[in-house]
Every structure is written in structure tokens, then in C-alpha cells.
Amino acid sequence: AQSVSQHNHHVILSEAASLELGCNYSYGGTVNLFWYVQYPGQHLQLLLKYFSGDPLVKGIKGFEAEFIKSKFSFNLRKPSVQWSDTAEYFCAVSTSGSARQLTFGSGTQLTVLP
């Protein structure tokens, strides 16, 4: 079965700092990769997803992620964070065979200081 690791549990940054959140998965086959975000008091919402093609994926609000197959990684990046990016970020994977349920990492709480 697949698993997802997010090694940073809580990240604190100042506004305008650059962000990189790590995500590693374990699964030997083809995967679909996702980053979800949960702003305080709101639903989980999709930031970006990778299914195939260009491994550098751009999402909403200036976020991007790069799929590095050899490293089983799908790290999330943003060049300059804003206070409004304070949220919890979840990496998730589904396998292309079933493409059904998502397997989530434990999440990273990002706090951006104004």
C-alpha cells in the first residue's frame, strides 16, 4: 500500500520568505499527486495536481510543485509567501490503477508572520 510522508509538521515564515514543503511517497507504480490546503475555518481545497506530462505543476495562488520520480517526491513551493497563506497543507497520492481514494500525509501547518 502507498504511504505519504510530510516531514515538516509546523513551518513558521515571515512574509515574502520563500516556501518549500516536503512530500515523499512510497509506491512503486504510477501515481497521481495532489496538494490540498485547508485555510482556518474552511474546507479542504485543491491547490494543484499532477497526473502526467510536465513534472512542474502550477496551481492556484502562485503555488507550484515539482514531481521528481527518482526521489519519489512532490514538494510544494512558493517564491514569496503572504500572511493569507497561513493554513494547513496536505500532500496526497492516488494510484493510477484505481484512482480512487487518496492517501494523505499528516499535514504541515504553515504560519506566516506579518
Next chain:
Amino acid sequence: GAGVSQSPSNKVTEKGKDVELRCDPISGHTALYWYRQRLGQGLEFLIYFQGNSAPDKSGLPSDRFSAERTGESVSTLTIQRTQQEDSAVYLCASSLASAGTDNEQFFGPGTRLTVL
């Protein structure tokens, strides 16, 4: 509807009681998922429905947990004889399809269950 809705938003119950949680998916979404999120942890898959196919129950943690879905509409998750370890946020998600690029899952606001 505009999005996935869940009810109740909060539920407090006593140990040993049964609870029923409801999910209304986005209209037209054939796939429906239930997840559980314990405090400080990621989401755990519980069960998946796709159209009229038999549900994938592989994530249900015990036989106290069950879920139903009528066609492509409302789903209910039932927890019998609740235990304190059942305390969590229960999230429902729906998607247009279960495979391919249309399987983006849209999440509801969740039901926060507290078992005393």
C-alpha cells in the same frame, strides 16, 4: 448544489451510543468518499462509492462502522456503539469520476464528532 454539504457540523455523544452522519455530494458526482481525520493527523480513507457498484469498504476500521448511499445521492455513515477513539472530524468528498483527470475530489466541511 454548490458544494458538498455535511450534517451535523458538530456532534457530541456519549460512549456506547450510535451516531449517523450525512453527506450530500455535488450533483452529478458519481464517486463519493468518506475520510476520518483525527487530531493532528492526516485524513484516513474509510469507504468509497462509485455509482451503483459495490462500495470499497477496505478502510473501515471495525464492524461498528457502516455506510450507505442511494444511487448517486446522499450518503450516511453510521457508527454503532461509539468509543472515545472514534472522536475525529469525518469528511466526505465527491468527484465526477473515479479515474483519470476528473477524479478531483471536492470536500465538505466535515462533521466533528466528540465521544464523551
